[in-house]
Amino acid sequence: MQILNFLKPNRDNIKNYSIIGSFLVLVSLIDVISNAFLKINLTFFLPGSLTTLFPLIIGLIGLNMMRIDYSGNKKLDLLNKNINTNNFNALLTLVILFSIIKALPQSLSWMIFDATISGDSKDACTGTGACWTYIKVWFRRFMYGMYPNEFHWRINTAFILVIALGFVGYFMKENLKKYLALYYVIIYPVIAYLVIYYLISGGSFGLQWVETGAWGGLSLTFIVSFFCLIFCFPLGMIFALGRRSNLPAIKYISICYIEFWRGVPLITVLFMSSVMFPMFLPEDFFMDKLVRVIIAITLFEAAYCAEVIRGGLQSLPRGQYDAAKSLGMGYWKMHIFVILPQALKLVIPGIANTFLALVKDTPLIFVVGLAELAGMLALAKTNPKWLGFAMEGYIFASIIFWIICYAMSKYSYNLEAKYKTER
Amino acid sequence: MSDPIIKIQNMNKWFGDFQVLKNINLEVEANKKIVVCGPSGSGKSTLIRCINRLEEHQEGDIIVDGNELSEKTKDIEKIRAEVGMVFQQFNLFPHLSILDNCTLAPIWVKKMPKKDAQELALDQLKKVQIDDQANKFPGQLSGGQQQRCAIARALCMQPKIMLFDEPTSALDPEMIKEVLDAMVSLAKGGMTMIVVTHEMGFAKEVADEVIFMDEGMIIEKADTKEFFANPKSDRTKLFLSQIL
Numbered sequence: 001m002q003i004l005n006f007l008k009p010n011r012d013n014i015k016n017y018s019i020i021g022s023f024l025v026l027v028s029l030i031d032v033i034s035n036a037f038l039k040i041n042l043t044f045f046l047p048g049s050l051t052t053l054f055p056l057i058i059g060l061i062g063l064n065m066m067r068i069d070y071s072g073n074k075k076l077d078l079l080n081k082n083i084n085t086n087n088f089n090a091l092l093t094l095v096i097l098f099s100i101i102k103a104l105p106q107s108l109s110w111m112i113f114d115a116t117i118s119g120d121s122k123d124a125c126t127g128t129g130a131c132w133t134y135i136k137v138w139f140r141r142f143m144y145g146m147y148p149n150e151f152h153w154r155i156n157t158a159f160i161l162v163i164a165l166g167f168v169g170y171f172m173k174e175n176l177k178k179y180l181a182l183y184y185v186i187i188y189p190v191i192a193y194l195v196i197y198y199l200i201s202g203g204s205f206g207l208q209w210v211e212t213g214a215w216g217g218l219s220l221t222f223i224v225s226f227f228c229l230i231f232c233f234p235l236g237m238i239f240a241l242g243r244r245s246n247l248p249a250i251k252y253i254s255i256c257y258i259e260f261w262r263g264v265p266l267i268t269v270l271f272m273s274s275v276m277f278p279m280f281l282p283e284d285f286f287m288d289k290l291v292r293v294i295i296a297i298t299l300f301e302a303a304y305c306a307e308v309i310r311g312g313l314q315s316l317p318r319g320q321y322d323a324a325k326s327l328g329m330g331y332w333k334m335h336i337f338v339i340l341p342q343a344l345k346l347v348i349p350g351i352a353n354t355f356l357a358l359v360k361d362t363p364l365i366f367v368v369g370l371a372e373l374a375g376m377l378a379l380a381k382t383n384p385k386w387l388g389f390a391m392e393g394y395i396f397a398s399i400i401f402w403i404i405c406y407a408m409s410k411y412s413y414n415l416e417a418k419y420k421t422e423r
Numbered sequence: 424m425s426d427p428i429i430k431i432q433n434m435n436k437w438f439g440d441f442q443v444l445k446n447i448n449l450e451v452e453a454n455k456k457i458v459v460c461g462p463s464g465s466g467k468s469t470l471i472r473c474i475n476r477l478e479e480h481q482e483g484d485i486i487v488d489g490n491e492l493s494e495k496t497k498d499i500e501k502i503r504a505e506v507g508m509v510f511q512q513f514n515l516f517p518h519l520s521i522l523d524n525c526t527l528a529p530i531w532v533k534k535m536p537k538k539d540a541q542e543l544a545l546d547q548l549k550k551v552q553i554d555d556q557a558n559k560f561p562g563q564l565s566g567g568q569q570q571r572c573a574i575a576r577a578l579c580m581q582p583k584i585m586l587f588d589e590p591t592s593a594l595d596p597e598m599i600k601e602v603l604d605a606m607v608s609l610a611k612g613g614m615t616m617i618v619v620t621h622e623m624g625f626a627k628e629v630a631d632e633v634i635f636m637d638e639g640m641i642i643e644k645a646d647t648k649e650f651f652a653n654p655k656s657d658r659t660k661l662f663l664s665q666i667l
Contacts, residue, residue: 317512322472322510323510323515323573324516325475326477326506328505337531338516338527342516342517345518419518
């Protein structure tokens with residue numbers, strides 16, 4: 001690299017150097033792009049290995065010529081500061097850039113240009129690209145599982161109702177705001193449960209009964225995640241407070257609970273809930289498999305939530321407790337008005353983390369025979385009529401999971417910004 | 424002579440093996456102002472934290488306003504509501520506005536109607552001259568303003584006794600004055616006060632009695648004039664010679 005030293009710019013010639021430098025980088029980019037997209041080798045006159053290295057070398061020289069501590073040109077400085085601090089970083093920048101460009105045409109043609117979406121059987125997919133027909137044909141299964149087609153409106157209605165009820169908090173009158181927590185922790189889950197029970201399960205009001213074994217697809221992902229999320233948070237809060245309690249009984253029960261659930265893998269918990277648990281129940285007592293699974297995941301995730309919330313509680317200075325106590329507040333008043341509002345704010349990133357992990361753990365319920373989105377994929381790819389399209393299915397599922405999780409994390413950033421307080 | 428509002432008898436306190444307070448005897452009559460001084464680590468703060476039971480003592484009796492403090496004390500919250508406390512680090516609630524800081528306890532502990540509590544809070548904030556900051560948050564205020572707000576917050580509970588735990592130690596020299604002014608006017612209003620401080624000027628101006636502590640013991644306890652004019656123990660003389 002010493003040989004490049006004479007190409008170092010100084011403040012006087014930076015203008016010319018940066019023009020030549022950007023020209024060289026441009027040449028290297030054009031070479032790679034034409035190679036990747038047009039299959040034209042502009043450097044055919046060079047011997048074999050040099051042809052592949054040519055854009056890299058040219059690009060490096062170009063970037064080297066543009067590198068200067070401070071030029072006064074905002075864009076150039078930004079570039080130098082972020083991707084062009086030294087030769088190694090410049091090399092990394094170019095390698096990453098070129099790899100993306102090289103990979104782009106193949107993935108684009110597979111996903112879009114050569115892909116098939118028309119038709120409604122496997123025969124339509126004759127091209128070399130992806131077979132989106134598969135997703136199209138199976139779309140309803142991926143969304144609703146084995147739920148009968150003619151009743152899908154029931155799931156849609158139930159979800160719209162539940163979401164609408166979730167927004168009630170925004171429109172609550174000022175004097176009812178103090179019941180907000182009560183609403184979200186107790187009333188809302190109960191109403192949501194009733195809505196889902198009567199609409200999706202049916203069995204009354206002239207709606208046909210659909211057993212939970214037929215539920216599936218993305219809607220099941222939502223149902224499981226939804227109930228686990230709203231139940232595991234308050235439960236985690238209780239155990240977090242319990243673990244810091246002065247009463248030994250409560251403290252050790254909380255510690256045992258948290259350590260037990262953190263110590264076992266979710267998959268065994270799910271097996272236990274569906275296989276072992278019913279053996280301990282009395283004969284005539286029946287609890288639906290889905291309910292058992294939701295309870296199992298809730299208890300499991302509550303332990304994680306508890307530890308996250310405990311972290312927040314511990315990060316508050318002792319003075320806050322002292323001040324609240326000195327004003328005559330008892331344990332509950334102190335926690336409800338002073339400690340928890342501050343601690344929960346601090347743990348928003350941690351809670352979001354736990355919740356995202358929870359959503360992505362839901363595919364595990366496949367092991368007990370409940371086929372949510374990823375489970376339906378596993379079923380669909382083994383269908384004899386549609387063999388060989390696992391790739392399309394998994395890409396579809398990852399896009400959907402990514403959208404859900406990205407939305408959740410964006411929302412958590414919003415919450416963080418909204419409740420930010422200066423110390 | 425009236426009954427003392429705070430009575431501490433033969434009180435001992437340990438942190439683990441370390442004895443922080445040794446055989447403390449103290450009586451404070453209503454409306455008296457006591458200044459507690461002494462080097463750091465002498466147990467001054469621990470002593471006044473024991474008075475509203477933020478710290479538990481192991482031996483001896485503490486009687487506050489006729490209630491004995493011990494593990495058996497029920498309704499410790501009721502006693503604490505009668506004893507206001509101001510901390511070195513202000514300890515305002517950063518998630519609440521200044522006004523809400525002041526109204527929180529009156530509304531939820533004393534069950535005061537919200538309107539009355541707000542009126543009371545604004546009144547108290549006016550006395551410490553920060554009523555114009557009522558809707559700001561603690562993080563937006565200067566240290567002196569925060570400490571005055573903390574005083575107002577404690578006063579909103581209309582306590583019988585006020586405890587000050589080095590209220591000016593975390594402040595810039597310029598802001599110390601505004602906080603001391605607020606405390607002086609409170610003292611002139613007849614509040615019973617126990618103040619842990621190094622501000623000897625404040626002690627001379629308002630204190631009825633000064634207590635000097637070292638190594639967990641009360642070394643000297645005297646009327647203010649007497650304390651500064653002819654201190655009895657050598658330790659006190661040394662201390663005074665160093666800080667005056």
